[in-house]
Amino acid sequence: MKNKFFIESFKCVNVNNISINISIDLIYSQYFMTENNLVLPIVCYLCDGLKYRSKVLVYQEATLRNWNRVDLVIVTATPEYEGCLITAVELESTLKRAIYDPNHGIYQLEKYVGNKLYLGIPANEFCKEVRNKCEERGYGLLAVHGDGKVEELQKPSFMDCDLHNYKDVFYRF
Numbered sequence: 001m002k003n004k005f006f007i008e009s010f011k012c013v014n015v016n017n018i019s020i021n022i023s024i025d026l027i028y029s030q031y032f033m034t035e036n037n038l039v040l041p042i043v044c045y046l047c048d049g050l051k052y053r054s055k056v057l058v059y060q061e062a063t064l065r066n067w068n069r070v071d072l073v074i075v076t077a078t079p080e081y082e083g084c085l086i087t088a089v090e091l092e093s094t095l096k097r098a099i100y101d102p103n104h105g106i107y108q109l110e111k112y113v114g115n116k117l118y119l120g121i122p123a124n125e126f127c128k129e130v131r132n133k134c135e136e137r138g139y140g141l142l143a144v145h146g147d148g149k150v151e152e153l154q155k156p157s158f159m160d161c162d163l164h165n166y167k168d169v170f171y172r173f
Contacts, residue, residue: 033122035091045150088114095126116156
């Protein structure tokens with residue numbers, strides 16, 4: 001059975017008592033989604049299925065040292081994995097910013113460090129074009145539908161990175 005998530009005063013909590021502290025406004029629109037609208041569904045999707053003793057840190061708009069910003073960083077420590085897993089997600093609300101703008105989207109993902117790198121976009125008719133670009137580079141692709149459902153259109157390649165403790169994670173992000 002899938003975990004269910006509840007929104008509770010800017011906290012997304014699943015039934016296994018893993019809490020993810022984030023502060024965003026959740027407003028869905030079937031016509032236009034902003035980057036903020038994509039955050040909560042993607043966090044819930046990526047954290048769904050974690051074990052009870054997992055620890056999760058979520059950073060929205062984490063600043064990198066060269067002043068670029070990764071929109072979402074999820075740091076997960078699980079009993080089964082030594083160290084922590086870093087998932088970086090770049091969120092874009094338009095096709096132009098997702099794959100054509102050299103300062104955003106897939107081009108921005110090239111600058112990030114993490115075990116899994118994703119591009120998050122609203123679900124639309126251009127998803128196939130974006131998926132092909134992500135597949136070429138080894139990035140995952142998450143599409144958020146108007147009802148908040150997330151679809152993983154492309155799985156990311158797993159990349160080893162040298163961030164094995166929280167001190168390194170805080171320094172890098």
